[in-house]
Amino acid sequence: MSANPLPRLSPTQPAAFEGQAVIVTGASRGIGRRIAVAFARGGADVVLNYATNREAAEAAAEEVRAEGRRCLPVAGSVADPHVAGALRDAALEAFGRIDVLVNNAGINRDGNVMMLRDSAWDEVLGVNLTGAFYCCRAVLPTMIAQGRGVILNMTSTAGLKGRAGQVNYAATKGALIGLTKSLAQEYGRHGVRVNAIAPGFVETDMVAGILARPEARRGFVEATPLGRLGHPDDVASAALYLSSPDSAYVTGHVLLVNGGLFM
Amino acid sequence: MAMDVSLQGKVALVTGGGQPLADAVARRFAEAGARVAVVHLPDDAESARRNAEGSGAALVLECDPGDPEAVRVVVRRVAAELGTLDILVNAAMRRAGGATHELSDESWQRVIAVELSGTLYFCREAVRPMLKKRSGRILNLTDVAGLRGEAGHANHSAARGGVAALTRALASELAPLGIHVNALSVAYMDHELSALEEPARARLVGNTPLGRAGGADEVAAAALFLASGACSFTTGHLMAVNGGLYL
Numbered sequence: 001m002s003a004n005p006l007p008r009l010s011p012t013q014p015a016a017f018e019g020q021a022v023i024v025t026g027a028s029r030g031i032g033r034r035i036a037v038a039f040a041r042g043g044a045d046v047v048l049n050y051a052t053n054r055e056a057a058e059a060a061a062e063e064v065r066a067e068g069r070r071c072l073p074v075a076g077s078v079a080d081p082h083v084a085g086a087l088r089d090a091a092l093e094a095f096g097r098i099d100v101l102v103n104n105a106g107i108n109r110d111g112n113v114m115m116l117r118d119s120a121w122d123e124v125l126g127v128n129l130t131g132a133f134y135c136c137r138a139v140l141p142t143m144i145a146q147g148r149g150v151i152l153n154m155t156s157t158a159g160l161k162g163r164a165g166q167v168n169y170a171a172t173k174g175a176l177i178g179l180t181k182s183l184a185q186e187y188g189r190h191g192v193r194v195n196a197i198a199p200g201f202v203e204t205d206m207v208a209g210i211l212a213r214p215e216a217r218r219g220f221v222e223a224t225p226l227g228r229l230g231h232p233d234d235v236a237s238a239a240l241y242l243s244s245p246d247s248a249y250v251t252g253h254v255l256l257v258n259g260g261l262f263m
Numbered sequence: 264m265a266m267d268v269s270l271q272g273k274v275a276l277v278t279g280g281g282q283p284l285a286d287a288v289a290r291r292f293a294e295a296g297a298r299v300a301v302v303h304l305p306d307d308a309e310s311a312r313r314n315a316e317g318s319g320a321a322l323v324l325e326c327d328p329g330d331p332e333a334v335r336v337v338v339r340r341v342a343a344e345l346g347t348l349d350i351l352v353n354a355a356m357r358r359a360g361g362a363t364h365e366l367s368d369e370s371w372q373r374v375i376a377v378e379l380s381g382t383l384y385f386c387r388e389a390v391r392p393m394l395k396k397r398s399g400r401i402l403n404l405t406d407v408a409g410l411r412g413e414a415g416h417a418n419h420s421a422a423r424g425g426v427a428a429l430t431r432a433l434a435s436e437l438a439p440l441g442i443h444v445n446a447l448s449v450a451y452m453d454h455e456l457s458a459l460e461e462p463a464r465a466r467l468v469g470n471t472p473l474g475r476a477g478g479a480d481e482v483a484a485a486a487l488f489l490a491s492g493a494c495s496f497t498t499g500h501l502m503a504v505n506g507g508l509y510l
Contacts, residue, residue: 226498
């Protein structure tokens with residue numbers, strides 16, 4: 001069991017994101033959903049992107065609205081070049097600004113490299129990497145015009161040290177780190193900060209299949225020095241920190257939220 | 264911030280009192296509800312006492328971090344007087360640069376003693392009360408010099424590189440015991456930048472993507488995040504607060 005209580009997203013804290021507008025991709029479930037809710041709790045309105053699962057997206061949007069904030073679900077895979085523009089336009093039309101973009105949308109198509117289909121490679125690159133690039137490119141003119149903005153990219157322990165059976169996923173997550181650091185250098189002077197979060201094993205639908213096997217779950221817990229799996233809220237509070245004025249001097253950084261799995 | 268950054272009921276010990284970074288951390292922690300003991304180097308007694316008045320520190324104590332016996336005494340005194348110890352911030356700095364072929368033994372040993380050995384001595388002693396509760400947070404200070412080296416500062420670079428490795432080693436060792444160990448990885452701060460001459464100052468600012476030096480308050484904000492319940496699943500991490508200077 002965990003020796004560390006999960007973070008309490010405290011409603012008693014002042015709302016640091018009051019009046020702000022946040023775009024979260026891949027936010028119908030898992031980490032993205034908790035990030036969307038956390039921002040709403042902090043006072044922000046949310047454009048909530050999802051690929052196909054409308055039912056889950058509506059439920060997530062209701063959870064955001066329950067925090068007293070506006071939420072606009074927008075369907076479409078970020079791999080589709082038109083979706084990034086649609087997300088930007090939705091935020092600008094509904095909220096008139098874009099303060100934070102969270103490139104969270106991610107998929108995996110794991111497999112031994114010799115057996116990996118072209119489609120498994122292309123799909124993962126399309127969503128995880130190219131989709132993030134499209135979204136950055138779409139919102140940057142707005143952020144530059146505002147003179148401020150925050151971009152967060154969701155990378156992974158796999159992007160830092162690789163993982164057998166995940167060449168495609170790991171390649172995209174490593175590439176996101178290069179993208180993050182390059183953008184940080186390119187747009188720091190415009191008041192735009194770009195950071196990444198690298199979670200470890202976090203309990204989400206993406207890994208539910210693996211975690212259903214007790215020996216695999218035990219292996220993940222044992223590999224993590226803090227002795228538990230991550231919870232989406234662990235990642236959500238890191239996302240809030242990196243988006244708040246408290247991290248005004250942090251850019252190009254990869255924040256590890258992995259329980260010590262990789263240092 | 265819409266997350267739990269309260270330190271209500273916590274006891275923190277911050278070293279490097281009288282130096283801008285440590286004083287900013289002490290003030291921010293006190294504002295967040297912690298009872299803070301500020302420990303300063305003998306050289307910094309005057310500024311430590313002066314700044315402590317505004318920071319809300321509960322205790323101000325002198326200690327040479329390079330003296331293991333003095334560290335033992337001061338940590339025990341803090342735990343005794345404030346009831347426990349939840350958070351340790353090793354922020355003491357002692358920079359004394361110079362070309363390596365001219366570096367004196369004294370300068371080498373002093374910087375290593377304050378910044379590296381002192382960090383270990385404080386950690387070693389502070390984990391005792393933390394182990395009893397199986398919970399605690401340790402933050403150490405490293406910087407750009409420690410990660411990529413800095414010409415004319417072989418002593419400081421070695422000390423800060425050592426602190427980075429020490430942080431990760433302690434994180435692995437103490438994670439199963441409920442103690443998180445992370446480092447703040449800083450670059451030049453505005454109070455240091457003013458001491459530089461042109462064109463060094465302009466070059467440094469030019470190399471920093473955010474186009475300015477950082478403030479001690481900005482490092483203190485990162486320290487508060489790392490010490491608080493909001494940072495719940497991070498250990499062994501070097502949290503960069505450097506404006507993008509070193510990525």
